[in-house]
Amino acid sequence: MRWSKRGTGRSYDSLNGYGAIIGFLSGKILDYGTRNRKCRLCDKGHDPNDHDCRKNFMVSAKAMEADLGAELTNNSQILKETKLNVRVLIDDEDSSTIAAVRRGSSHSILKLADNNHLRKDLVNELYELKKIHSEMSKKEVIPHLQKCFGYAVAQNKGNVNLLAASLRSIPDHVFGDHENCGDWCHRHSEPNSQSQTVLLKDQWLREKLRAVFDKYAGNASKFSSAASSQANESFNNTVAHRNLKKDCHSLSESSDYRVASAVCTKNKGDGYLERVQDILKVSPRKHSALFAAKQDRMRIKRAEMGKLRTSKLRRNILRQQRESLRKVKEKSEGTMYEPNCGLDLDIAVNMEQDDESSASFLSPDQCHFIYFDLETSGLSLSADILQIAAADQDSSFMVYINPSQAVTISASKVTGLENIQGELFHHGKKVDSIPIKKA
Template sequence: MCTNGHSKSDHECRQNFCGSAKAMESDVGAALVNESSILKDIGLNVRVLIGDEDSSTIAAVRQGNLQTVFKLADSNHLKKNFANALYELRKGYSEMRNKEVIPHLKKCFSYALVQNKGHSAELGKTIRNIPEHVFGQHENCGVWCKGTHKIELKNQQLYTKLSELFGKYADNAAKFSVAASSQANESINNIMAHKAPKNCCYSLSESGDYRLASTVCTKNEGEKHIMDVNSKLNVSPGKHTASFAKVLDTKRKKRAMKAKLPTTKARRNLLARKKEASRKSMEQSEGIHYETNCGINSCSESRGTVDFRLLLDILPTIAVSVDSCNIIYFDLETSGFSKDSEILQIAAKFENSTFSVYLHPSKSIDADASRVTGLKYVGEKLYFYSKEVATIAPREALISFQQFLEFSSKPCVLVAHNASFDSSHLLRYIIDYGMIESFKNIAGFSDSLTVMKKVLPERKAEKKSFNLPILARDLLNFGTSDKFHEALFDVETLVKLCDTFAKKEMFLEVCKLYKEVIMVKLLSPSLKYLKGVISNQMILKIAGAGIHYEILKEVYAKDGDIGIKSLLSEKTISNKPRVTKAKKIIETVVEHLRNKG
């Protein structure tokens, strides 16, 4: 029933949205892209959205779309948000208060956008070099760096902050390298605001539909469309309508031509700078009440903001079997051996197709890791045994890898040698770059090291190494000169090894489900209060089941001991307990919650 008390089926009901105003933009965007009958009739699939980085529209669109939809940042919003970030730095660093510094940095940023249009890798590299440029380090500057340099900063703390800021934009260069603009949308919104002012509600009647139609006609045809409508309806346009429409269209054309003149653009920029300076001055006394650019400053699905309850519903629970899954072998090379090391190379192989890409690092490579992998990072360039390799931003690399995984028509099990290392780093990147749902084609991860220890028990008994290069030399007659630790070479070696000694079902037996390992990554920090109460392995099982510590508290507060027992021991689709049915463990958790309560 609608708010008028009638069934929506017996009248043309105008109530088509019941959510909050904040959710309306993303809901409308998703409906336009995913459900438009007009687009479906002409067979048009929307693959790219252009917009600011302040809304969740792209997430709503991707959630309801089977195809990959890409997001490009609007260049006007981008420059505005970039300027805001510079003015924020101005508060803490006196060098930034020099009236020439911020305009110079904005000019460098704008030049980088224009000169590298359509080339995301070069754009990212140029943007990353700008802090060095303003600090007098011109070794990595391109042809854009010419003549004398009036601006030369000294503060090393400011250099670090600027490097972080420019680094964020460099990492997201693929979003705005094409210099996309949503200005046409802003134009049509402006026309609509004149025909349907916000102080009156026209959407409750057909008036809203006609005003929107008139807006589209005005944008495409000009005000003369009124004459065409009247003609089709055999209605007299009135004495002054034709002349008035002509005057409006003439003014509109003159205004559009004038807006393109260099003098007009210069004045518009001058007024914008004055307005911006005035706004910044007021914000210093008022404080900032709205934070924009969240799409660049942080990932849309960072660990602190991921809705794990929603993910439990979105991520499929895949039954891993020989018939339902394909095997894809993969390997990573990293900048070190620690948990927070950067990924430098991703490589994979599926059937006869291979994938390999190098990622642009943001910091130096550990010396020990460099000796092992042959990778060195010198002067903003990555080298593999002294040969320069082309690199791309991490997000771009993840998108490319995700598209490669889609070569598999079935969900895929990713197999790596010592998979706990490779999968941990890959999952960290997937989470940090807000791409958990994008990789839902992954059924899980499997470790070839575990499988090899099972199929070669005599080797284990003799305490021989299961290191991949040693296995390849002992079992496949590889030479000592072969360059292992190049990810693609390692992957192809692993494929030969596994094809020779293992069967597909062996990898599926030791597979850890993607949904579970994602939940472990996201939720295990919340279960820190259970450390020392139950085993670490049991904590990981609780996290893998998608149970947050707050859920345990909520269930106990509502249903007590029985609720916790039911939560932990309920059977899954595989007819196994969700976590455990061990009475002692359940009682220990209950006792802990009772004491905490």
């Protein structure tokens, strides 16, 4: 089972969010919930009882996902009535959500990783290696490693040991050693073939790749079921169509109704509109019946088209394009979301155990606080960092950084820093600065 969310996961300032538990086999939504942090009428001073108030969450947006996940998994009225227990969760590697779910659950819950997220996380790690190892920059290397990973998962569905062995053989495979390769490697069936799509030489890189693939191999039990989050993605798309980001529906009950409508479409198709009209005794409804029938026909057609090989190829191309666009954006904006936090965290943890260690939060007196401050050459995303300072109770640290562009007048006024002929000056006095990488 799984839940999906939108507007909660990665942008931590969202006013509302939703989640749904989707049955692994049926693909139907079993239960769903919403969290709203703001209400327009309440903000204007209305009493919550004089309108259809949907404000139900006061804490930070970041906590919404975990809260909703735990509520749906542990307290769903529908699941209770049908005497269903969530025993297995498939989700991206968000450790705070699974921790909240486990805290509120009376039985142990197995957490499986979702393949789509895993693939993205693997690509991220490969791109990290590319920064240090020039061999990774050849354009076919990362897609080839990704493909090998995909084959290994697809061909060893349900077999943890074989999957782990397959994953461990991938680094050797790209270094020309095919001894342990499985069926996925063409050298396996044609041992005399000399062709090799990717042949790497840097032994240091080989060790790094081993470390990456070993990590996934060590966690093979979490994703050997080859569960995909496609049902989540399709539900997210339906909600996104009804709840357009450019229109702000989150301040009233409108947003909740839009999510509810998406749930009905997902489970019943657009024919649910007729049922609603029956209940509301609305007539005539010739047009909406025609509309619903047309929508349902189109959805079935789209689903059939989606299974075609050509559609799959096109999806892969589009995914690669999106991936490279995201990389470019992240370069200028920084990483917005740290992937795989749960995978790292759980590496040495026995999967069957109710893992309370990841659930515990530190109190302030157990923490070591470090305060830091950055000065930059301006407010744009491409501005230079010119000074880094940090301090804790006992020590402090400060360093100036070589400027690569002019400092804006307004930034200069605030920081006293200037770039004069490539040298950094503080209130007119030259200071020693170092390259950003060393800092």
